Each structure stands twice: as structure tokens, then as C-alpha cells.
Amino acid sequence: MRKPIIAGNWKMFKTAGQAVFLVQDLEPLLDGVKDVEVIVCPPAIALKSVSTVLEQDKPLVALGAQNMHWEEEGAYTGEISPTMLLDLGVKYVIIGHSERRQMFCETDETVNKKVKSALAHGLIPIMCCGETLEQRESDQVANVIGGQVAKGLAGLTDEDVAGMVIAYEPIWAIGTGRTATPEQANDTCGLVRETVRQSFGDAADAVRVLYGGSVKPDNVDSLMATSDIDGALVGGACLDPESFARIIRFNA
Numbered sequence: 001m002r003k004p005i006i007a008g009n010w011k012m013f014k015t016a017g018q019a020v021f022l023v024q025d026l027e028p029l030l031d032g033v034k035d036v037e038v039i040v041c042p043p044a045i046a047l048k049s050v051s052t053v054l055e056q057d058k059p060l061v062a063l064g065a066q067n068m069h070w071e072e073e074g075a076y077t078g079e080i081s082p083t084m085l086l087d088l089g090v091k092y093v094i095i096g097h098s099e100r101r102q103m104f105c106e107t108d109e110t111v112n113k114k115v116k117s118a119l120a121h122g123l124i125p126i127m128c129c130g131e132t133l134e135q136r137e138s139d140q141v142a143n144v145i146g147g148q149v150a151k152g153l154a155g156l157t158d159e160d161v162a163g164m165v166i167a168y169e170p171i172w173a174i175g176t177g178r179t180a181t182p183e184q185a186n187d188t189c190g191l192v193r194e195t196v197r198q199s200f201g202d203a204a205d206a207v208r209v210l211y212g213g214s215v216k217p218d219n220v221d222s223l224m225a226t227s228d229i230d231g232a233l234v235g236g237a238c239l240d241p242e243s244f245a246r247i248i249r250f251n252a
């Protein structure tokens with residue numbers, strides 16, 4: 001059985017102080033929650049303050065970063081390294097989000113370097129993939145997703161892949177209010193898993209595949225009821241403690 005994950009991607013929202021309030025508002029809403037991994041991914045500048053709150057109060061919630069560089073240190077102005085993340089108590093790191101691919105020139109090759117580096121440092125990568133609307137409408141989903149997954153995971157071992165997380169996020173569903181149907185989302189998460197199976201065999205049964213793209217309290221239950229979706233990567237709805245808590249309590 002794969003343990004579900006509900007991860008909140010805060011993107012570029014919340015100052016360090018506001019981030020603490022958000023987590024403090026969320027925590028009491030999670031009493032009694034179990035059998036799910038909850039991850040919050042605040043902006044880098046808020047990792048320290050959120051880490052302090054989480055360490056003291058809520059081992060249920062783990063800390064994730066939204067990006068990292070693959071090197072440990074060096075002349076990379078503006079970048080943050082895996083060792084810096086570890087030092088702040090970070091456990092997960094989102095890699096290759098479509099916003100980073102589209103706006104910050106990330107490629108399958110840089111994604112692969114980052115995934116390898118994260119694993120080498122003991123961080124759990126949440127590697128993102130997703131197609132544009134144009135690609136979906138021209139029947140390229142299998143090509144695009146298969147290619148992103150295969151290239152992102154190139155050179156890893158079965159064990160590496162079994163322990164990581166892959167998030168399928170159709171670009172047309174991110175921040176648009178237009179969610180993939182449970183069937184579309186599940187089919188493509190299944191495709192991700194089959195791509196993993198081709199190169200890494202049984203690791204495909206262990207890797208957790210999340211769906212992301214306008215996940216909300218009113219659609220999470222039907223998404224989570226499918227066979228191949230192991231959790232959600234939530235953007236907009238994770239900034240409101242009540243709605244994020246409801247998503248965490250999917251099928252409640």
C-alpha cells in the first residue's frame with residue numbers, strides 16, 4: 001500500500017511571519033489525521049520560521065522546498081543548495097514545476113541533475129511533469145509525459161525511484177480552476193507509473209504519483225478514489241487553512 005501524500009505548494013505567497021500564522025492556523029485543524037503524509041512547501045525565505053513551528057508542534061507535517069540547485073555550494077547567485085535545505089529541516093523538494101520550466105528555463109536535463117542531487121543528499125524529490133493544452137489536444141500526452149518522466153529519472157536506481165514522488169500536473173489545470181477529470185488524471189498518473197515500470201520494474205508499484213492542478217475541497221475525494229493517484233500537489237487551495245485541511249481529510 002502506498003501512503004497518500006497531500007503537499008501544499010505555496011509558490012511566491014506569504015512572508016516568513018505570515019507563513020508561521022498559516023501553519024499555526026492549520027495545525028489545530030489536523031487533530032486526529034493519520035495515514036497521510038502532509039507536506040508544506042513555503043517560499044525559501046520562510047523555511048526557517050516554518051521549520052521552527054513544525055519541529056515543536058506537529059511531526060505530522062513535513063517541510064518541503066519549492067526548488068534547489070544541484071551543487072552543494074558555489075558561485076550561483078540567488079540559488080539554494082541541498083545542504084542548505086537539509087540544515088533547515090527540509091525533507092522534500094519540488095523539482096521541475098511547470099512554472100519553473102516555462103519561466104525559469106528549466107529543462108529535463110536540469111531536472112534530472114536536481115533529482116539526482118536531491119536523492120544523493122537524502123532529500124525526497126517531488127518531480128513534476130505535465131503537458132500543455134495544445135499538447136493534450138493534439139494527442140501528445142503519452143509522448144510528452146513519457147519523455148519528461150524518462151529523462152527526469154535517467155540514471156537512477158530502482159531503489160531511488162521507489163522512494164521518490166512524481167507529480168503529474170497538466171499545465172492547463174494549474175491555477176485555472178479547470179481540473180482534469182478523475183479519469184483523465186488517473187489515466188495519466190497510470191501512464192507515469194507505466195513509464196517508471198519500463199525502466200525500473202517493481203519500483204513502479206512503490207513510487208507515489210500525485211495529481212496537481214486546481215485540486216480543491218470539492219474535487220479531492222473523487223480524485224483520491226482512483227487507482228493510480230496517490231495524493232495531491234495543491235497550489236491555491238493550500239493557502240487557506242480550512243480548505244487545505246479539508247483536502248488533507250479527503251474522503252472524510
Ligand code: PGA
Pocket residue numbers: 009169173174175176177212213214215233234235236237
Ligand atoms: P493550483 O496549483 O492548485 O493552484 O492549480 C497547483 C500547482 O501548481 O502545484
